[in-house]
Amino acid sequence: MxxxxxxxxxxxxxxxxxxxxxxxxxxxxxxxxxxxxxxxxxxxxxxxxxxxxxxxxxxxxxxxxxxxxxxxxxxxxxxxxxxxxxxxxxxxxxxxFHDNPSKNLKLIGVTGTNGKTTVSTLLYDLFKKAGYKVGLISTIKIMVDNQRHDTTHTTPDPMTINHYLSLMAEEGVEFCFMEVSSHGLDQQRTAGLHFKGAIFTNLSHDHLDYHKDFSTYRDTKKRLFDDLERSAFALSNADDKNGLFMLQNTRAKKYTYALKTFADYKAQIMERQFDGQLLKVDENDLWTKLIGDFNAYNVLAIYATAHILGLEKIEILRLLSELETVDGRFQYFISKQRITAIVDYAHTPDALKNVLDSIHALRTGNENVITVVGCGGERDKSKRPVMGHIASELSNKAIFT
Missing domain, CATH: 3.40.1390.10 (MurE/MurF, N-terminal domain)
Known part of the structure; x- marks a missing residue:
């Protein structure tokens, strides 16, 4: 009571x-x-x-x-x-009602069109490997340290969020990594939470059925950074054209990461293979099992966040090399007939193009690329013809469900 x-x-x-x-x-x-x-x-x-x-x-x-x-x-x-x-x-x-549980742990929000699930999930995995008690609130699952709970929304309702944050605080969880969607921000689901940091991955066409125009969608994402306290940090992708915009009005300590432009945290892709890629991160070699240029950004965001939160760079690189791909995120399988199948969430035009571009960068030239894609549900219908065009242009065959 x-x-x-x-x-x-x-x-x-x-x-x-x-x-x-x-x-x-x-x-x-x-x-x-x-x-x-x-x-x-x-x-x-x-x-x-x-x-x-x-x-x-x-x-x-x-x-x-x-x-x-x-x-x-x-x-x-x-x-x-x-x-x-x-x-x-x-x-x-x-x-x-739940005694403000977000004040009793380090809550880190991850927002952007693509990459939220990969970044938040692998941050959870990395900090678990580093020996911490960790929480996760994502599209796929909610983790209270080692206890798994199912979820139905990227950003749950406020009572659900605070219920699980309260359980985490009781379990002694030190870090919680949370996906923060534009719907969740617009519907005030994260109001009252005390974020110790926020990460921006990228921004492209999505949810325009809900937000109506791109600028509204962009400005909604920016709220997460505008509301940060001075003691928090804000990490943004400087290669994204909206990356610096996200940092404009934040009071938090600002950090950037990039593959192409000047940034606080830099990386370079040295080698691409189907079982992983070799990156140069802050002048150190890193072999990661995550495939694709878009995943190089995700890995760099994870690296930067872990360093900002106090982990040593060499230890972060070691732990990153051990991380496995997140289920349904450029997850590949090879059949007995040597046919490669890749499963990816790719729910936006940009995400689909990233996946197909990554496949083309890896193929030898003789393989047929067959893409099976759909844009079902009562969601943003305007992206359907765009995704159809991308699938047709970058595939030998395209099947639309």
């Missing part, structure tokens, strides 16, 4: 009707989960408005409501808290 006034700390309040000196059992934004003595946060979603369920949750036993619009019918035994933005309020409340 938590006092309502305590979990409202830091929430921008417009009006309060009733007492905040009451004890709340649980916090919910899903009306179906509400029970006696709970707090319900009415959130306006894309298809459903939580405000329409206020009467229902009061009947179920809710004793406090956080909402943007105070209902006309009020109950004497219920406290109503009016806010400007319920999504923001939910995130701050979720953090307070």
């Amino acid at each position: 938590k006092l309502l006034k305590d979990i409202l700390y830091g929430v921008r309040l417009k009006d309060v009707t009733g007492s905040t000196a009451i004890e709340v059992g649980q916090v919910h934004f899903d009306s179906r989960k509400v029970a006696g003595n709970d707090l319900f946060v009415a959130v306006k979603g894309g298809t459903v408005d939580g405000h329409t369920f206020i009467e229902k949750v009061i009947e179920a036993g809710a004793i406090a409501i956080v909402c943007e619009e105070i209902p006309k019918k009020l109950h004497d035994n219920v406290t109503y808290v009016q806010v400007d933005n319920s999504k923001n309020a939910l995130a701050v409340i979720a953090s307070n």
Whole structure:
């Protein structure tokens, strides 16, 4: 049980009707989960408005409501808290309810169109190999040190995020690496979190069904860096045309990485093979099992982050050489007939082009490249013809599902 006034700390309040000196059992934004003595946060979603369920949750036993619009019918035994933005309020409340767990570990956010899963997952793997207790919140899974939990969203809802961060803090986790999507930032899911650092991978065509235009998509990503505290760090890909833009207004310590331009952390591709590639990183040789130019950027981002967080460069290089490819990210298989199959998430035009360009850089010239690709779901339809063109141009055969 938590006092309502305590979990409202830091929430921008417009009006309060009733007492905040009451004890709340649980916090919910899903009306179906509400029970006696709970707090319900009415959130306006894309298809459903939580405000329409206020009467229902009061009947179920809710004793406090956080909402943007105070209902006309009020109950004497219920406290109503009016806010400007319920999504923001939910995130701050979720953090307070779980005793602000992000303050008790080093939370590092990873954002960008491509590379988030690879960078965050391999940072988790690297720090585990280095002997630390580590957490991971990614598209594929949530890890509380060695305990695996399934996930359905790149950036989960605020209650889920803080629940797992709380478990991590209880387990003594020192570092947590978290994918931060543009949807999550726009919907305020990360509000109330205290990031010790943020990494920008790259930016290209994606989610324009949601954000409507590229500048809005870009500016949404930038929020992660704008909100960092002075004690945090901001690491950005200087080869990406939006890399320096991400750092413009941050208060955090700025770092850059690049293969082509001047940067704090530099790398060069020396040799490419199907079982890995040789990189020159800060004048040291590194053999990595991660294939493709795009993965050279991912490896460099991991290297830079680990160094910023205090690991020795030689130790980082040793650990990087041991890391395996992330499932579904340029994961290759060779059949008995010597046919090479490559599985990659490649859900954007840029990602698909990167994968096919990497294959062409490795092939001897005699192989047929057969690409099987789809852009299903009710997502950004504008990228479908672009990806179709890329697959057709860079493949001997293209199959569209």
